[in-house]
Amino acid sequence: MNGDAVWLLDGGQDTAPPGTGWVCWAAGWLRVWHTQPVSRARVPGCRLLVDGHAVMDIKAVAKRLAAGEDTALGWLGGSATVIAVREHDVLVAGDLAGQRLVAVARHPRLVVGDQVSAVAGRVGAGFDPQWWALRLGAPQAVDVWWSGSPWAGVEVARPGWALHLERRSGTCSWRQITHLQPPQDDLVVAGHELREALINAVGTRAASARRLTADLSGGLDSATITALAATDSDSVEALTMLVPGVEDVVAARAVAALLPSVRLHELAVPEQAAPFADLDASGLDEPGIAANIGRERWWAQQIDEFGGGPHLTGEGGDAALTAPLSYLSGLTGLTAWRHARGWARLRQHSPAALVRAAWRLRRTSYADALRHEAHRIVHSGSPAAGLPARVSWFGSSTVEWLSPWARDTAAQLLRAHANAYEHPITPLNNAAVEDDAAWLVLIASGRMQRLYAQVHAEYGVQLESPWLDDAVVRACWRASAAARTTPYQLKPLLVRAMDGVVPDVALHRSTKGDYTASAYAGLRRHALRLRALFTGGRLAELGVIDEAAVRATLARAAEGLPVRLGRLDAVVGAEIWLRGRNSACGS
Missing domain, CATH: 3.60.20.10 (Aminohydrolase, N-terminal nucleophile (Ntn) domain)
Known part of the structure; x- marks a missing residue:
């Protein structure tokens, strides 16, 4: 597929x-x-x-x-x-x-x-054009688009x-066809089911592999998959990227050293695979990625040299195992304050502001949240900022780049959805705010992951993400978002499930590699080419974006000023995808 x-x-x-x-x-x-x-x-x-x-x-x-x-x-x-x-x-x-x-x-x-x-x-x-306005203007309103x-x-x-x-x-x-039971505030049952599901997900793939390869970035998700693969295969070729300024390779070496059947290959990312170096998205089914297309193509070529069977990746683990900060709305009393204080310390914000945001979210229905966002899209020129803004149903929209027509269109679609549905349309069937919100993040991640799989398929690589298997997803959603997310431990559900299987050096790691500097370097290096995309481009032709606003954002990014990298990547990805397609017939 x-x-x-x-x-x-x-x-x-x-x-x-x-x-x-x-x-x-x-x-x-x-x-x-x-x-x-x-x-x-x-x-x-x-x-x-x-x-x-x-x-x-x-x-x-x-x-x-x-x-x-x-x-x-x-x-x-x-x-x-x-x-x-x-x-x-x-x-x-x-x-x-x-x-x-x-x-x-x-x-x-x-x-x-x-x-x-x-x-x-x-x-x-x-x-x-209406879908494009909604997808780019309100990307986290996943249920709507x-x-x-x-x-x-x-x-x-x-x-x-x-x-x-x-x-x-x-x-x-x-x-x-799927009706999931309401998640529970308990990691015991979910941890047991997750352990079994992951063992089956990796084991059945390893059993059919002629030669097994896997990502080993050094993070917990890929380390878990590699450790399980090592129990099912006599030889696992594990690959890790070397990116200047990113410490993940140190953790990858430590994990590989404890798994005798794993051979670690450290591969330095070349200049032609740096962020925004490759802007050809013509092979993708949908728009979605831009910065990392070149890296994924290069990575697929490396995998092909080592492999010949399925390649296991840890992608999808974040979305399956944790929840957005909306999970705070499911906490009360001292527990809510303790979690708010933990996140506030990590991000240098006020814990009281997070508690207030969680209190407001508990009292905001999904339909009302859509209506509020529709009003903000039309009447506000800047997105809500700061950590408290993330304690919401779906974050904040990207309005600064939208044309007036696109703003009005996105707002109308949000209102129409709010009038038709009081709750998100998910298999959870009117679950708590935090669980529905986490589900929307999951399926957005899955739809994006299929694009990475398509890039790899160009080179004959079968990219497999066990984290996104149905049985794994079911197991993760046995535990509530509030039970499996905390500022004090990275992925507590996985720690419970994989204790004794995954090396402690990975299981109890408390940091993640930061690739932000690499992204800004790519924006600076390719600034002229990127700005040229938004001079008489396809998105403007559809009436969706204000090209001058996008060019201004790209100029700020090139100067090292902070911008919304994920949203900017989506806009660039949409433009290069459209340039690789005709306006009709899906060609």
Whole structure:
């Protein structure tokens, strides 16, 4: 799935998509086109196609589906796109973390695939300026923009939902297949389930690998995956990046020294792979990354030299294991003050301001938060700043670069969503503020991770993130956001789950590598080229951004002044992605 599309075509179009290597799976009354190897199961009443990694027995899942148990589609445990064809209907679903998309175009005919741009090309869709305004203006309002795409008329299934197609009527609708239980303030059960899920996630991948490679950055997430891989494989080629000024390699060496089957390879990042050196995003299905495209391409080439099988990464661990500062709204009394004081000391802010922000958030419904943000987008020229601003449903929007039309459009879409939904649309079913907010961060991370996987697929590398497997996600959400996040310990849920498995030098590390200086160096080095992107660019052509405002921000960044790096990367990523695409047909 990472590099190719799986297709579900209606009866009126049974020709192969453009390109070579397509295989037709004739599943009774339906035809499915796919390219890369897939797994299949057939039982009386159901035919199942699985594209991706499954932990559970797919034939057993097919039997449950044949018996009418639609929720079985969400219990494969790994990360996959799944198509179930029954006598009278079909179900198509992705994963819980948002890595595996199900994209749908309904007009002029039904086309379903796992890449939005490929689906758009099949039906001749053009860009959707409204989605672009919302995605760039309110990037953390994930629930609002998730079900759309850069292309008009191309929808995306929400994680935990499946596309349901009736054979007789031809009707197409969304059906919820995953209902997660409310998270609990207890790490014991969640830790046990997480340990088992991670062991299975890594072990099943290692079992099928001819030669196993893994990232070992020195951080806790990659160290956990590498340590588990070392228990399943006699030889693990572990790779770590050498970036000037970043201390992660010291921790990576310490971890590797304690794992006899791990061979550590330290690779210095060359100039051509530095931030913003490579601005070609034409191979990506969606916009999203800019600064690190060159680094990921270079990294994939290094992996390819060592590998030949799946490459395990620690990406996704942050989103699965911790929560945004909105988790403070779930705390009260002395516990709330203690956590606020801890974060305040780390970031040099007032603990009282954090406590007040958490109190306000507890009393702000999701719908009201959307309405407040819509008002701010239209009437305020600067984003809310400081640590207390992060104690919110979805942070603050990026309005300083939006055109007046884009501001009005984003605000209208936020209000419309608020009028339609009192709560976020998640498998948690009206959970606490902090748990819903953490879920939105998770699926945004997953949708971004699929783009990194696509970059690696250009070089034949199968990038695998066990942290985003369904079973791992389920285990993490057994514990509440407030239970698994604290300023006093890095990832307490993982520490409980992996005690005795991961070397203590990684498990009890309290710092993370900071790559900010590298990003600013790239902005300075490529300042002229970046500013040129925003002179008569594609985003301005769509009416979405104020190019002068973007150029001014780039100039500040080049001078070393602080800017919102993540948001700026998203705008640059959107522009270079658009420049690599035609305005129609997804090409």
